[in-house]
Amino acid sequence: MAEALATCDLARVLEQVRLVRGWSQGELARAVGYSQSWVSRVVNRQQSLTVDQVREVAGRLEIPIHLLRFADSAAPERGAGPTRRREFGRAVAAAALASAPAARSQRADVDENTAQTLRAITGGQRRLDAASPSRDLARGAVAHVELTGRTLMRAGRTPYAPQIAAAASEAAGFAAWLHADMDDAGSARGYYRTAVRNARLAGEPLLCAYMLGSLAAFETDAEDAASGLALTGEAARLLGTGVHPTAAAWLACMRAMAHATLGDAPAADQEIARAERAVARSDNTDPPWPWVFPFTPAKVAGYRALTGVRLHRPDEARAAFGEAFGRAAPSAKQGASLMIELARTRADAGDVDEAFSLAAESLRIAVRFRSDRLVSRVRRFRRAYRGPSARCVKELDEQLAATLT
Template identity: 65%
Template sequence: MATALATCDMAAIVEAVRLARGWSQAELARTVGYSQSWASRVVNGQQSLTLNQVREIAERLNIPIHLLRFAGANAAPVSSAPSRRPAVNAAGQAKGAGPTRRRDFTKVVAMAALPLPSASSAGDIHEETAATLRAITGGQRRLDASSPSRDMAKAALAHLELSARTLARAARTPFATDVAAAASEAAGFAAWLHTDMGDSGSARSYYRVAVERARQAGHNLLDVYMLGSLASFEIESDDPGVGLVLVREAARRLGDDAHPTARAWLSCVCALGHAGMGDTSAAHRELAHAESAVGRVDNTAPPWPWVFAFDEAKVAGYRALAAVRLHQPNEARSAFYEAFGRARPGPKQGALLMVELASAHADAGDVDEAFRLASEALRTGAAYRSEKVVSRVRRFRREYRGPRARCVSSLDEHLAAMITGTVGT
């Protein structure tokens, strides 16, 4: 114990106290105020500690703080008797101590002066904190499939604020990086909702927060996911040039040995960017890269934060979207049916796909089917108050240059009624 105290070997000190008092690791964890797994990592020397944590543990285990030293392993050991303190001179230095010993003594005095984090500021952060925050975001995402974004926005922003405050409290704990990752997911979902609400400025702001928190977490795949999501947002906002810059940066950060799901997804986002720029060969090249990635034998369980593995059907969906932007209606319709013939996407996502398919039918000259799909998508957009869906339908109408059929007039009337607030009157 004297040697452990002399070198501030907290793993040995904590384990010796636990054995001397006959505690289990769970009892030790309750005493020091951390989780059992965290206490186990400390005892096994797998968990580094801050100065605040050293002082906190020493106080809760009744270890006199002045006995802890930061000298090297060859320094003379300090007695473990609580009543024996090193003598000091008028300058507060240890009598007879050389420069190294004086520096060590000064460190102990400085450490003893540090305030303990209060239970309200840090003691409530534990190994389940990040998982709980992520579970809340996950539940909100599931509700998003069938709920208006405006109904969810206030709760999502409150959760984002909670995540930010929790992250601030977690700054001096071993769980800070996990909480930062959870905060990144919360910000990404807030961005998604504001995209659906048509608030592009707020969406960009929240995506930037999501990227910043992902980098604070030190989680490379989460960083890539959020940066790629921002790239996809810019491409869908009719700024494919900016989107391509962002997706290339995400690909650079991803590296060459990435999981196939991540690689395929980024290639598909890049393909949409090239299609938006009218570059057919580059779009097809990226889609071929995606198809090659999803065909790899190790493309099984997706890496977090991806939830589902990227498969052939998902690549087909992006091929359909690229073909719409490249005005290749036959390829688009074929790819749509390959991707979504058996799938049942959520109402809002399904409405967005209907608008894309409507564009393909309009390019092919099938006006009645095109406007039937657009009208159905508009009804869904109105029901869920999705500005994103309504805006896509309005863009579809602006870009239509075909004959003035009755179905075209009907959609115009429906759009006008929505603007004036007379839908259904």
């Protein structure tokens, strides 16, 4: 960013701001008040900016005015030609270099407690997620991603930068999850990438593997299981050998889901067996950060059930669901996701009434929490049904129509 400011490279400045804040290009366009196509042309160096546009964009992105020395006395007149613009660019370079000591002095507010404070905010937002609509949390989560990004920039080369980068990764990962629940795939993917990038900056292989695995699960759920497998492979390389059993079991389940989505039953079964062996180890106790809870046999059973759904094994899936959730009461959103998966197994087994009853209840919870991801899953279930029409089918169709309107 310093180099871009020093050369008045606004295309690069815009792209760096977008990356640091974890925005999509559309979100950047809304922030600067221009169309996405205009922003795309600027970033790709197909569109030049007037001096007034530079001033306007810098103001809307809250780029400190002293970094550009963009005052009326230093700015060229309106309509200035290329020569005056080049002169202005050289003035900006001098101003940016001159302001470097001031920028370094801003790091005084970063200390050993900063990362812990930022992580506590993300933790509080996560606790609210179980009982709150993602749309109610998304704006705060995005603001927190921006805050952690700015704090990371202020940390610079201080000893606290790696911990703050880890906190920024967690914040972006949570924002990605919320946008996935809102069925905003583009933004979710962008935040997951930001989470991975910040985890690399933190130098935390476990955190990076966790974010790569989370992105893999997202891509698999978006029906791009091949990308999901590639991402889990990268995560496995980061983890290496001798990894904690919780991390090994979780990543094996991510691979199992991808294989099952691709229809590779032997590979999916092999990964589930690998996860079961990992969770049975005596050292599977305190989970390693960023995992919060140990990966237990019940959780592996849940993934065995999900792979059974994707491999069209209704009896196996039904038994595994009972093993996974027989004693535990999931949260409302988790329960709705479970119900739509159960609906698919009941439909495969020919129990149409029960299948559509579960789908309808899942849809009611999806509407209550305004979860577009769950609504999309119910719609996907309905599109996949090829059986005879019945009253329960028509009722779900009417419920879906009312949801969409």
